[in-house]
Amino acid sequence: MNLNALKFPIGHYEAPSPITPAHIKQWIDDIASFPERIKAVVSHLTLEQLNWVYRPEGWTIKQVVHHCADSHINSIVRFKLALTEDVPEVRPYNEARWAELVDSLDNDISDSLQLLTAVHRKWVQLLQHMNEDDLKREFTHPEYNHPLTIAFNIGNYAWHCNHHLAHIEQAIAHQGEF
Numbered sequence: 001m002n003l004n005a006l007k008f009p010i011g012h013y014e015a016p017s018p019i020t021p022a023h024i025k026q027w028i029d030d031i032a033s034f035p036e037r038i039k040a041v042v043s044h045l046t047l048e049q050l051n052w053v054y055r056p057e058g059w060t061i062k063q064v065v066h067h068c069a070d071s072h073i074n075s076i077v078r079f080k081l082a083l084t085e086d087v088p089e090v091r092p093y094n095e096a097r098w099a100e101l102v103d104s105l106d107n108d109i110s111d112s113l114q115l116l117t118a119v120h121r122k123w124v125q126l127l128q129h130m131n132e133d134d135l136k137r138e139f140t141h142p143e144y145n146h147p148l149t150i151a152f153n154i155g156n157y158a159w160h161c162n163h164h165l166a167h168i169e170q171a172i173a174h175q176g177e178f
Contacts, residue, residue, distance in 0.1 A: 052176025
């Protein structure tokens with residue numbers, strides 16, 4: 001079994017060049033629909049199923065849900081910093097260690113699902129009101145050697161939504177067995 005394919009079931013994010021208004025619209029639609037799409041996939045799962053992993057040594061379904069809430073909270077903050085400051089440097093966080101904290105191991109995913117709904121509602125409102133100049137605004141991230149535009153990051157987070165939804169679907173399809 002190809003572990004890289006299990007880790008990246010939809011491939012790595014690659015931004016198109018140029019990024020067009022059609023890309024931005026599709027990505028915003030993906031971000032907007034994510035809370036409902038993830039709820040539709042996880043709402044019927046049992047406790048046993050929430051603890052299935054999506055690949056060997058991967059996170060459980062519940063950890064993926066909790067991670068999405070954590071990640072997307074960080075994302076909206078990064079977007080707001082880029083809109084209000086001149087090329088701010090954003091702070092990374094250790095996703096793997098966050099996934100081991102007590103709130104990420106909680107079997108009750110309802111708070112994370114509610115957070116995703118609320119954060120995405122605010123985030124999409126912000127994204128839908130951006131103009132061309134807003135989309136060009138940038139922030140720096142210590143893991144990259146160059147500034148990242150908001151337009152690039154809209155695509156990156158649309159990919160992130162679809163990437164983790166694919167992880168959950170993969171765990172379900174394999175019943176957590178690899």
